[in-house]
Amino acid sequence: MPIKPILFNTDMVRAILDGRKSCTRRICKDANEYTVPDMEFYNADKRTYAVHNFADKEQMEQLSTAERTCPICTGDILYVRETWKEAPKGYYYYEDWQKDDIADVTKWKPSIHMPKEAARIWLKVTNVRVERLQEITEVQAQAEGCNSGLLTGACTARGQFEDLWNSTVKKSDLDRYGWDASPWVWVIEFERCEKLEE
Structure with a gap:
């Protein structure tokens, strides 16, 4: 079972410690308007998934399907770097x-x-999927550690997540990875676990 590091900012570390955060979203860099990820082809033994390559943004003309390695898979153990x-x-x-x-x-x-030995928060990945960023629901935004009004002036947890997401993206990348771009993201669900050694 792979053990990997993962970064969270101070607010999200507190949300994990408080039991308010059980999910995180990360950019799926294998995907874009012409390349669509597909976890239905997930191979647990090889730790791979499929991406479908298209000739057009409307995804009407498929050119090929390729195999890519999942960065994080169900069952992986993550230690939080803070x-x-x-x-x-x-x-x-x-x-x-x-x-x-x-x-x-x-x-x-x-x-x-x-370093790994300094980590105090350990997480076991319980589910991984890919979706568009804006597909997040109010309940899922709450699982991301967002509670309306706590960190920003947003009226909903989903609105707060939008603000939080954009605050983590470089201004030069907002057109590509910001909320309005709704990029493909990894949705990584997890639960706290005991410290493990490799």
Whole structure:
């Protein structure tokens, strides 16, 4: 069973710890207007899925079908990388420091550099699918950790998710990956689990 890292911002780390987040969406970079992902061809042994290639944006003329490797599959174990620091008494996490005022004795390190042994949040992937970003429902937005009015002025969890999503996309990529573009995304559902070693 593969063990892989995954990044979350501080607000989403808190949502996981609070039990409000059980799903995440990530860009499916194998897909675009001419290339459509298809998990109905998922092969668990090979960890692959299909993409259908079309000659046109209306997807009327199919050219070919190719096999691609899934980045994350059902059953995978993920450890959450978050902003952290190491001190004589162990590891500290930025999300806790904001809440508990842990003494700032060393510099915070970016989440991308967190080693596996420092991770405190472990997740087991329970389901993976692909869909268009704007297919998210109000209930699914709540599973993403969004609750209307908590982080933004949005009136619904879905509206809050839209704001949250766009805040994570570079301005230069909004036309391609922003909410209005409704790109293909991986929908990764998970549950908390105990720390595992490879």
